[in-house]
Amino acid sequence: MRVRVSTLKSGVLWKSVAPPLQVGPPLRPLHTPVLSNPSSIPNERIQPLDPLTDLFGRRHTYLRISLSEKCNLRCKYCMPSEGVPLTKRDDLLSTDEIIKLADVFVKQGVNKIRLTGGEPTVRRDIVQIIERLKSLQGLETVAMTTNGLTLTRQLPSLQKAGLDIINISLDTLKPNKYELMTRRKGFERAMAGIHLAKQLGYNPVKINCVVMKDFNDDEICDFVEFTENHSADVRFIEYMPFSGNSWKDDKMVSYKTMVDTIKSRWPNFTPLPNGPNDTSKAWHVPGFKGQVGFISSMSEHFCGSCNRIRLTADGNLKVCLFGNAEVSLRDALRSNISDDDLNCLIGAAIRRKNKQHADMLRHKFLQRDSLKHTNRYQIKSPITLTGRNLIKFPNNYKTFVRTYSSDVHDKLSHVDETGRANMVDVGEKKITNRTAKAKGIVTVGARIIKLIADNEIKKGDVLTVAQIAGIMAAKRTSDIIPLCHNIALSSVNIKLVLNETQILIFADAHCAGQTGVEMEALTAVTVAALTIYDMCKSVSHSISIEKIILIQKTGGKSQYNKYNTEPITDSEMFYPTYV
Missing domain, CATH: 3.20.20.70 (Aldolase class I)
Known part of the structure; x- marks a missing residue:
């Protein structure tokens, strides 16, 4: 059975009438060549393409x-x-x-x-x-x-x-x-x-x-x-x-x-x-x-x-629980999209649902870039990025989908046209007040936590030494990271929080300058974590340093405040924290 598909002026996808698709093995994708002249089909033979049915005949109710x-x-x-x-x-x-x-x-x-x-x-x-x-x-x-x-x-x-x-x-x-x-x-x-x-x-x-x-x-x-x-x-x-x-x-x-x-x-x-x-x-x-x-x-x-689809709390449509591909219906809705175009967007997302979910640890097609923009994708073959906010699917689909999301900037800032490492010229940038916050975790176990709390580690006061080491490292970031600028920091603050088995490290850096201070904040957390390891390794080598991340950046062109920075403590209430 051949199904002819086209996008009419209204944005609604249409198909020529054909016998109902039988659901069941073996599942085989349908070819969908573009219809160059939809008006050539008599009106009585045209009906809307069901946006809830994918290319394998599964209807999502x-x-x-x-x-x-x-x-x-x-x-x-x-x-x-x-x-x-x-x-x-x-x-x-x-x-x-x-x-x-x-x-x-x-x-x-x-x-x-x-x-x-x-x-x-x-x-x-x-x-x-x-x-x-x-x-x-x-x-x-x-x-x-x-x-x-x-x-x-x-x-x-x-x-x-x-x-x-x-x-x-x-x-x-x-x-x-x-x-x-x-x-x-x-x-x-x-x-x-x-x-x-x-x-x-x-x-x-x-x-x-x-x-x-x-x-x-x-x-x-x-x-x-x-x-x-x-x-x-x-x-x-x-x-x-x-x-x-x-x-x-x-x-x-x-x-x-x-x-x-x-x-x-x-x-x-x-x-x-x-x-x-x-x-x-x-x-x-x-x-x-x-x-x-x-x-x-x-x-x-x-x-x-499978007849299930998922809508996330931030309005992204997931057609597979195990897939990373998402389409922002929230952004579409807030752009005053018509119901017809919204149905078209939903249908296009569902029609690219795979026959079965990929391996959980190595998804074949899409990986979400969760650290930058909610609706940004890293697209891998056979799906390629084309133009602004368009995702192009394999040739047999002949379908284009608007993602209603931010522009994608995939050029590395520290690499020149020849592929060589290059220091960014910030000479023409304005001087602004810039801040950055970073976070990291050192898991040391309950025994070392108690020794630190009681100040009984042989090398001395772990928290104070780690704090000083982190501040010193932030001021020397450009000596450690080759392409970082030498920045005159106005302040560096480091906070360390103990829980039952971990030390949570929070660092924030400030300056009035022409470039951001996220590397200084990240360096402060990293060196503070390494200092904790060095001072506690005589007790145990089963210490892990993990999840060193940027949690806030302000003052520059690319700003965000992505992460909840409050540490989880034993005194946290179980009752709802209302949205």
């Missing part, structure tokens, strides 16, 4: 919307202990923008929306969002995934607003292990939330459990036993890689291994029928009230039947 990047837990498989970079509030979707985009998707055929995070319940207007979503004609189901910490306070209102389905994340049935895994207290509140959901009539209550080898895989049978007297649907999720969780394949427990473990105790453990788009493989022990499911994203992917 399930939208996941992230309401917040914030979370009141620090689960080890989800984020690093110091937290994650937070987007500025103005760059997050407003409530009206969430409802507007949801309405666009529902009008095209999305019938289920799941609210996620971060942690969705930290959003102050969560009840109002659910109420407004439920008013959208054609939307059948509103679901939510939560850690359950605030459900005893919020769930009655959420149910009254129209929440249909609730999933509660719980990775252990042991309070001490819960605190170890989430780096926070809260087990009793999560369990209370589960019991309240049952009392309010949610049947079944879905419980999500990420299984990690040598951590909670010994509780697999305990969770199955929980379903004996509770109408719960426990879903075991294979441990997956995400940025910051130090994923290793030897931590993953496969679907087959989990089934074998359960069958060793309950030989009559039996599979149940599954729907065509179910991600969870359902099983149960005959006679038990509840059931068990397995989400085998790593060992047995379900890409062939």
Whole structure:
């Protein structure tokens, strides 16, 4: 079957009528040659191309919307202990923008929306969002995934607003292990939330459990036993890689291994029928009230039947959870794009969804440049960048997509036309007040932290010496980094914060000059970290220096304030920090 595609003046993609595409293996991409003269096709044979259907016939009727990047837990498989970079509030979707985009998707055929995070319940207007979503004609189901910490306070209102389905994340049935895994207290509140959901009539209550080898895989049978007297649907999720969780394949427990473990105790453990788009493989022990499911994203992917797309809290559309390619619907919306063009943009993104997700650690096509611009891409073959804000796809697609994002500047500033190293001439730049802030982490372990706090390290006061070393290094940056300018700094400040196992280093540099001071701030953090290592190595060599990053830069042409600079401390509240 050949499908002819063209972009008409309205910006809507069209196709010639053809027999319906059959979904199922083998999946084969469709060729889409450009139609040079769309008017040559009779009007009665032209109909809009469904923006929710990809080139493999998968129709995406399930939208996941992230309401917040914030979370009141620090689960080890989800984020690093110091937290994650937070987007500025103005760059997050407003409530009206969430409802507007949801309405666009529902009008095209999305019938289920799941609210996620971060942690969705930290959003102050969560009840109002659910109420407004439920008013959208054609939307059948509103679901939510939560850690359950605030459900005893919020769930009655959420149910009254129209929440249909609730999933509660719980990775252990042991309070001490819960605190170890989430780096926070809260087990009793999560369990209370589960019991309240049952009392309010949610049947079944879905419980999500990420299984990690040598951590909670010994509780697999305990969770199955929980379903004996509770109408719960426990879903075991294979441990997956995400940025910051130090994923290793030897931590993953496969679907087959989990089934074998359960069958060793309950030989009559039996599979149940599954729907065509179910991600969870359902099983149960005959006679038990509840059931068990397995989400085998790593060992047995379900890409062939995937009907899910994701909208991030900052308004980017992700067509694959494991892919890095994103299109900013927020920027499109704020540029007053028409609904027709918005549908065209959504359709173009979905049509470039791969047949299956690439290897988690080596994505083939797109890698997001997360340290500079939210919507900037590093494009790798066979996708190439063409012109301003255009992404060109392989020739058989013949499709161009506007990304509604910032210009891409991919020229290295310290390399000349011949490829040789070159010092930037800043002579014509204006003198302005410039600042930069950097951050780093030194993981030393609880024993060394105690010695430092008690000032019992043999070489002396670690924090004071590291602070002085960092300041001295910042002033000598141009002697260490060959192409850096010699800058007259007006001040350098270094702050060191101890937690249970780590030292967090914060440095800020200031000057009135013609070029930025980010290298001075980064050098200060680096040398302070090396000094800590040098002074503590007699106690242990198991010290790691990591995540030295620029967190703020002002005063120059390229400014940003990308990262949350506040250290995570044990006194942080578990209750929501409202967006």
